Amino acid sequence: MTADLRTYLAHVELPNPVLTASGCGGTGRELAQFSDVHRLGAFVTRSITMAPRAGRPTPRMAETPSGLLNAVGLQGPGVEAFLERELPWLAERGARTVVSIGGGTVTEYTALARRLAGVAGITAVEVNLSCPNVEDRGRVFARDGAAAAEVVASVRAATPYEVPVIAKLSPDVADIVAVARACVDGGADALAMINNPVGMSIDVDTMRPALAAGTGGLSGPAVRPLAVRCVWQVHAALPGVPIVGMGGVTTGRDALELVLAGACAVAVGTALFHDPYACPRVLRELEELLQERGFDRLADAVGLAHRPAGAQPRSRSDLEESSL
Amino acid sequence: MAGSPVQVTGTVLTTRRVDAYHALTVVAPGIADRFRPGHFVTVAVGGRNSSMLTRRAFTIHDVKPDYGGTVELVFGVRGAGTAWLADLRARDTLDLVGPLGRPFPLPRDPCTCVLVGDEHGAAPLFALGDALQQRGCRIDFVLGAPSADRVFGALRARRMGETTTLTTEDGSLGMRGKVTDVLPGVIADARADAVYACGPMETLRGVTAVAVEFDIPVQVAVEESMACGIGVCMTCVVPVIGDDGVTRMVRACTEGPVFRGERVRFDDVGTIPFDALGAPGGRHA
Numbered sequence: 001m002t003a004d005l006r007t008y009l010a011h012v013e014l015p016n017p018v019l020t021a022s023g024c025g026g027t028g029r030e031l032a033q034f035s036d037v038h039r040l041g042a043f044v045t046r047s048i049t050m051a052p053r054a055g056r057p058t059p060r061m062a063e064t065p066s067g068l069l070n071a072v073g074l075q076g077p078g079v080e081a082f083l084e085r086e087l088p089w090l091a092e093r094g095a096r097t098v099v100s101i102g103g104g105t106v107t108e109y110t111a112l113a114r115r116l117a118g119v120a121g122i123t124a125v126e127v128n129l130s131c132p133n134v135e136d137r138g139r140v141f142a143r144d145g146a147a148a149a150e151v152v153a154s155v156r157a158a159t160p161y162e163v164p165v166i167a168k169l170s171p172d173v174a175d176i177v178a179v180a181r182a183c184v185d186g187g188a189d190a191l192a193m194i195n196n197p198v199g200m201s202i203d204v205d206t207m208r209p210a211l212a213a214g215t216g217g218l219s220g221p222a223v224r225p226l227a228v229r230c231v232w233q234v235h236a237a238l239p240g241v242p243i244v245g246m247g248g249v250t251t252g253r254d255a256l257e258l259v260l261a262g263a264c265a266v267a268v269g270t271a272l273f274h275d276p277y278a279c280p281r282v283l284r285e286l287e288e289l290l291q292e293r294g295f296d297r298l299a300d301a302v303g304l305a306h307r308p309a310g311a312q313p314r315s316r317s318d319l320e321e322s323s324l
Numbered sequence: 325m326a327g328s329p330v331q332v333t334g335t336v337l338t339t340r341r342v343d344a345y346h347a348l349t350v351v352a353p354g355i356a357d358r359f360r361p362g363h364f365v366t367v368a369v370g371g372r373n374s375s376m377l378t379r380r381a382f383t384i385h386d387v388k389p390d391y392g393g394t395v396e397l398v399f400g401v402r403g404a405g406t407a408w409l410a411d412l413r414a415r416d417t418l419d420l421v422g423p424l425g426r427p428f429p430l431p432r433d434p435c436t437c438v439l440v441g442d443e444h445g446a447a448p449l450f451a452l453g454d455a456l457q458q459r460g461c462r463i464d465f466v467l468g469a470p471s472a473d474r475v476f477g478a479l480r481a482r483r484m485g486e487t488t489t490l491t492t493e494d495g496s497l498g499m500r501g502k503v504t505d506v507l508p509g510v511i512a513d514a515r516a517d518a519v520y521a522c523g524p525m526e527t528l529r530g531v532t533a534v535a536v537e538f539d540i541p542v543q544v545a546v547e548e549s550m551a552c553g554i555g556v557c558m559t560c561v562v563p564v565i566g567d568d569g570v571t572r573m574v575r576a577c578t579e580g581p582v583f584r585g586e587r588v589r590f591d592d593v594g595t596i597p598f599d600a601l602g603a604p605g606g607r608h609a
Contacts, residue, residue: 026556030578033328033554046558052602054573057595061551061559066375068551072558075573078602212594220377273552274368274377276421277331 003290004297005283007041007264009124009242010164010189014041014096014265017298018255018283021246021269022047022100022126022168023072027086028093034276038094041265041283045086047102047128050112052078062201062210066248067222068270069199071213074102074131079115091121098166100126101155104134109151113158126166127155127188130195130217142170142195145182156187164189166244169230171197171223176230177237184241191234192244192267194227219270224248228261235262235303250278252285259286259298260305329424329554330354336416337394343473345444346410347385348418349396355422356393359384361452362545362582365395365422366553369405378551380405381577383522384423385447395420398447398476424553425581428452428520428543434460435517438510439485440503440531442523443469446476448545452520453484462486464514466507468527472497487514504530511538518542521585525593532585542585548576563589563597571600 007017016039020031023046028037037043055075062069076082082099090097099122103109109127116122129142129151141147148167156165167183169176171194180191196217201210209215227247235243245263249255250271258266266286271278286298295301334350341347355365366379382397401407412418428448431437437456439449446467453463465481468491475497481488489506490498499506504527511519511534519542521531528544535542551557555578564574565587573596574580589597596603 023558024556026554026558030555034331054596054600054602054604055558055561058559058561058593059549060561061378061549061557063376063378063551066377068377070551070557070559075558075561075602221375270377273557274379275331276552276554276556 003287003295005287007298009166009244009265012123012164016041016283017259017265018279018286019098019244019265019267020044020272020279021267022128024269024272028090028095031272031276031279032093035280036093037090040095040279042096042098042123043090044098044126044267045082045100046076047074047100047131048079048082048112049074049076049102050079050108052076052081057212059210059212060216062216064199064201064218065222067218067220068273069201069211069216069218070196071211071216073213079112083115083119087119087121096123097121098124098126100128100168102128102131104131106151106154110154110158113155117158117160122163124164124166124190125155125159126168126192127152128168128195130168130170140170142168142179143173145179148179149182149186152183152186152188166190166192168192168195170195171226171230177233180234180238180241184238190242190244192246193230193234194223194247197223197226219248221248221250221254224254224257228257231258231261231263232305236306239303249282250274252282252287252289255282255286256289256301259301260303262303262306264299264302329358329422331419331421334395334418334420336412336414336418337391338414339412342398342476345398345400345476347396347398348409348412349394350418350420351391351393352395352420352422353392355395355420356387356389359387359395359423359451360427361455362425362427362448363423364425364553364581365397365420366424366550367397367409368419369408371408376405379421379553380409381424381550381553383448383545384451386451395422398444400444421553425577426579428545428582430455430459431461431518436462436464436514437518437520438464438466438507438514438516440466440507440519440521440523440527441468441476442503442527443474444476445523445527445545445547448522449520450477450480450484457484462514464510464516465489466491466503466510468492468503470494502530503527504534507531507534508537511535511540516540519585521545523547525590528585528588529590532588532590536586543582544585544588545581546576546583546588547581550577553577563592563595563600565589571597573600
C-alpha cells in the first residue's frame with residue numbers, strides 16, 4: 001500500500017510535499033525538460049520583483065565543501081513579464097505555483113501583492129524576507145521580527161483570503177522563534193525556512209573574495225543541520241503552523257529529517273543544480289522511507305521527533321485532527 | 325532544438341593523455357544521438373557522496389557511433405573536480421547531462437570559414453569542421469596556446485583544414501604570439517566569409533574585434549563558470565545585446581554558449597553595464 005503523501009499549506013492541499021526552493025527551479029521550463037512540473041507538490045518561483053533586475057556581477061558562485069555560495073542578486077524580468085510569459089506557462093502545465101516576491105520597501109511588497117491579487121494560477125505567495133530594506137540601511141527584513149511582520153501584514157492584507165501567505169525566514173537571526181512568531185501574528189499562514197545564511201569565501205590565489213559581491217548565500221548539505229535546528233525550534237514553539245522545510249535536501253532521508261523536525265512540506269534547492277531529477281527522486285525516496293517505517297500518511301510523521309524519548313512513535317493521536 | 329537534454333550514467337570507455345590535456349570517452353547514446361557541434365555536457369564529479377555540488381561543464385570534442393554512441397570530452401586539470409575526472413579509468417561510470425546549450429549555427433550555402441581555438445577551447449572545432457565540410461565549406465584553422473604542449477588538435481587540424489596556422493606565446497610551435505596576431509592574415513589570404521572561435525573571454529574579444537574589422541560574421545563559444553548548465557542557477561550570465569538593441573544579462577548555458585561575437589559586450593564581462601535591462605539605477609529600474 002502506498003502512503004498518503006498529501007499535505008496542506010494552511011487550507012491549500014498539495015498532492016505531495018516536495019517543492020522546488022525559490023530561485024533554484026528557474027522559470028520551470030528548464031526543469032520541465034527533465035520531469036513534469038505538475039508532478040511537483042508545488043513549483044516555487046524565483047523571487048519576483050516589481051521592476052526587471054539585472055542582478056549582481058559575475059563571479060556569482062563559489063563552490064565550498066558540501067555547499068555553494070551564491071550572490072545572484074534576484075535577477076529577473078520583473079512582475080509584468082513574469083505574469084505575461086512565465087505564470088501562464090506554469091498554469092497551462094497544471095503546476096501549482098507558489099509565487100515568491102521580493103522588494104526593498106514595505107510599499108514594494110504591498111504593490112507586488114496587489115498586482116498578484118486575483119491573478120489565476122497562484123497557489124500561494126511566499127514572502128522572501130531576506131531582501132535588504134532600503135529604508136533601514138540595507139539590513140534585511142528577516143533580521144527583525146517587527147520589520148518582517150510589517151511586510152507580512154501588508155502582503156496578507158493585499159492578498160485574497162483564499163491564497164495563503166508564506167513567510168520565508170533567514171537563519172541569520174539571534175532568535176528565529178521570535179521572528180517566526182511575529183510573522184504568524186502578522187498574518188502569515190505558513191512559514192518557510194531556511195533561506196541562505198550569509199557566507200564568504202576568499203580565493204587564495206588571487207587573494208580576493210571569490211564572489212564579485214564579496215559575500216553570498218550559503219546553500220547545500222553544509223547548511224542542513226542549521227535548517228533542521230530552525231524547523232525544530234519553530235515547530236516546538238508554534239506546532240500548529242505549517243512549515244516548509246528546506247536547506248541542503250538532496251535525498252529522501254534529508255527530506256524525512258526535516259519532516260520529523262516539524263516540516264509538513266520540503267523544498268529542494270541546490271540539489272537541482274547537481275541533479276535535475278532531484279525532486280521526483282526525493283519524493284520517491286521519501287515515500288519508500290515512510291512505507292518502510294510503517295506510516296500510512298505523511299502527516300503522521302510531521303514533527304514526530306518531538307515526542308518524548310521512549311514514547312511510541314504512532315501514539316500521537318492529536319495529529320489525527322490537525323491540518324498538518 | 326535538436327532534442328531535449330537527458331541525464332545518463334555513462335561508462336568510461338577510454339582515457340588518454342593528449343599533450344597537456346586529458347581526453348575521456350564515455351558511452352552515452354542518448355547524448356551522442358542529439359549532439360550538434362557546439363553542444364556541451366555537464367558531469368557530476370567526486371562520486372556518489374561527493375562534497376562537490378556543482379556540475380563541471382565541458383564542450384563535446386567528438387561523438388562516435390560505437391556502442392550505441394560515445395562522447396569525448398577534453399579537459400585540463402584545474403582543481404579537485406577535474407583531478408577526480410583525470411583519475412577515472414575505463415569501466416568507471418560517470419553521470420552526464422546533455423547535450424546542452426545553443427550549438428554553432430551553420431551557413432546555408434558553402435563558404436569559407438576560419439576556425440579559431442585557444443588551448444583546449446579548440447576541442448569543439450573539429451566536429452564543427454566536419455559539419456562545415458559536409459556543406460561544402462572551405463575551412464582554415466588557427467590554433468594557439470601559451471606553449472607547444474597546450475596547443476590542442478594541431479595534427480587533426482592539418483589533416484582537415486585547407487590551411488592551419490599555429491601560434492604559441494613562447495614560440496615553441498608555429499608563430500610566436502597569439503591567435504589574434506595571425507588571424508587578420510589568415511582571413512585575408514582565405515578571403516574568409518565567417519569566423520568561429522572558442523577559448524577564453526580575452527581571446528574571443530580579440531577575435532571578434534578582428535572579424536568586425538573585416539566586416540564578416542563571427543560566432544563565439546564563451547567559457548563562463550557554471551553551477552548547473554541547465555539554466556536554473558543564474559550564475560553564468562554575460563552581458564549580450566539582443567535583437568531589440570537592449571543589453572541583457574543572459575545565461576551562457578542556455579542562451580549560449582555560442583553567441584554572435586559582436587553582440588557580446590566583452591569589455592563589460594564581470595560587471596552589470598549601467599544600460600543593461602534591470603541594472604541598478606538604470607533607466608529600466
